[in-house]
Amino acid sequence: MVQKKQYVTIKGTKQGLIFLLDDRCSYESLVEELIEKLSSKHYQQSEGPDVLVKVDIGYRFLQEHEQAELERVITEGRNLAVEQFESRVLSKQESERLRQEAETVTLMRIVRSGQVLRVNGDVLLIGDVNPGGTLIAKGNIYVMGALRGIAHAGYEGNEKAVISASLLAPSQLRIADHIKQFEQEEKIEQMMASAFLNENKSFEIGRVQQLVQSHPELAKNETHLLV
Structure with missing residues (x-):
């Protein structure tokens, strides 16, 4: 006798339940087995607070009405509450966001006093950041010129x-939520320098070459190198 394939796996955790739904079977087969498994007395309405459920749908894409149906099947007549659906399928919006964050935006200009430039990703500025000017990036900041104003890298918590510059002489550096202010008497002026947070979350400033050891992940697309 051939054993029936299991499309629904239910696991218990400290936080509640995880429903693992096979992403290779038909949607109809999935719903059918889910109804069958939840018909057990174990999952019927009982006293006490709702048990939180995370539903892992793998690489399956659900239409809104399908997600609503699955949630109804899981919760109707039971003290179960769907906390979230987890999917490995990226929406077009999410895919575009990740693409933007991974790319390096190249700008050729001077960021003048009072100007604020914000980039969704890494930024390579061929030019200067003047005193009073601000350059903000979700990723890394590279300045092929003088950085004399404010640079804020990793502004969403990275x-x-x-931050690297041909001439590093900033009034203020920020990485994520960490800030280093440079008063007039402690102004630095270094050629080909970089700044990053060390293990103690303190700013470390030195030659750009130190990034080879501290941040090897900065190397990208080395497979395109012609040797």
């Missing part, structure tokens, strides 16, 4: 972001 503490691994770095």
Whole structure:
């Protein structure tokens, strides 16, 4: 006798339940087995608070009405509450967001006093950031010129972001939520320098070559190198 394939796996955790739904079977077969498994007395309405359920749908894409149906099947007549659906399928919006964050935007200009430039990803500025000017990036900041104003890298919390400049003489550096202010008497002026957060979340400033050891992940697309 051939054993029937299991499309629904239910696992218990400290936080509640995880429903693992096979992403290779038909949607109809999935719903049928889900109804069958949840018909057990174990999952019927009982006293006490709702048990939180995470539904892992793998690489399956669900239409809104299908997700609503699955949630109804799981919760109707039961003290189960769907906390979230987890999917490995990226929406077009999410895919575009990740693409933008991974790319390096190249700008050729001077960021003048009072100007604020914000980039969704890494930024390579061929030009200067003047005193009073601000350059902000979700990723890393590279300035092929003088950085004399404010640079804020990793502005959405990326503490691994770095700031590099041909001439590093900033009034303020920010990485994620960490700020280093440079008062007039402690102004630095270094050629080919970089700044990043060390293990103690303190700013470390030195020659750009140190990034080879501290941030090897900055190397990208080395497979395109012609040797």
